[in-house]
Amino acid sequence: MERYQHGICVAHVATGQNVTAWVQSRDPVGNDLPYPVIAYASPDSPRRRKLRQLQSLAAERFRNRDFTFVSHHASVSSSLVPLLHRIPHVVHFHGPWADEAAIEGAPRWKTFLQRRAERKAYHSADRIITLSTAFAQLIVERYGVSLDVVRVVPGAIDAAAADPGISRTEARQRLGWPTDRPILISIRRLVKRVGIDVLIEATRQLVARHPDLLVLIGGTGPLQGELA
Incomplete structure (x- = not known):
């Protein structure tokens, strides 16, 4: 389960809400989390099949009207938005999905469908959450969404959980870093759209000013071979 989704679920449970997470999973889902998890498809399945399975689950659950609100991303909106007539829903905006796909070389027909799905999701949402004011401005200007429905919730971590209880020097020693x-x-994720090439170009300028600077790039993705 992705950390971002898990964090949202845990936070809502902490406020006394009943939360159910719908996920993709290759393996049976355990019950070791503080909220129930339903695996509606395998991530290895074709996209159309995954969306159909999600829509089938949503139709069954929404029929019972046992949801206060639904939280989702534009990438699955084609399965959910048509069923959300009377259920408030929140969309998480992490960037222009179709534009980012175009940067990765997606065909025009695919980005056309993605843009259409984005607009339907954003214009039907009761609230839209972005990570920054820049993205809030982007979704208003690019997609014509009312600023009244947009909320900026910056990214964060659980500082206590992330603290290993050792000094910076000791942490570097354990990692084998200077x-x-x-x-x-x-x-x-090592993909074109995140601008790793911009970081590498900027590094040349930074090293000119700080010769002892060490730049480390980590992650997985299509660019991993080029960066190795």
């Missing part, structure tokens, strides 16, 4: 150099690290 303890006497400034380090810049980027951990994310």
Whole structure:
């Protein structure tokens, strides 16, 4: 289960809400979480099949009207939005989905369908959550969404859970990193749209000013071979 979705679920459980997570999973889902999880499809299945299975689950559950609100992303909106006539729903905007797909080389017919799905999702949403004011401005200007429905919720971590209880020097020693150099690290999916090439170009300028700077890039994705 993705950390972002898990964090949302845990936070709602902490406020006393009944939460159910719908996920894709290759294996049977256990019951070791503080909320029930339903696996509606395998991530290895064709996209159309996954969306049909999600729509089937949604139709069954929404028929009972046992949801206060539904939280989702534009990528699955084609399965959910038609069923959400009377159920408030929140859409998470992490960037222009179709534009990012175009950068990765997606065919025009695919980005056309993605843009159509995005607009339907955003214009039907009761609330839209973005990670930054820049994305809030983007979704208003690019998709014509009213600013009144947009809320900025910056990314964050559970600082207590992320604290290993050791010093920075000891952490670097355990990782085999130098303890006497400034380090810049980027951990994310290695795809064109995230701008790893911009970071590498900027590094040339940074090293000119800070010769001892160490830049570390981590992650998985299509660019992994090029960066190795």
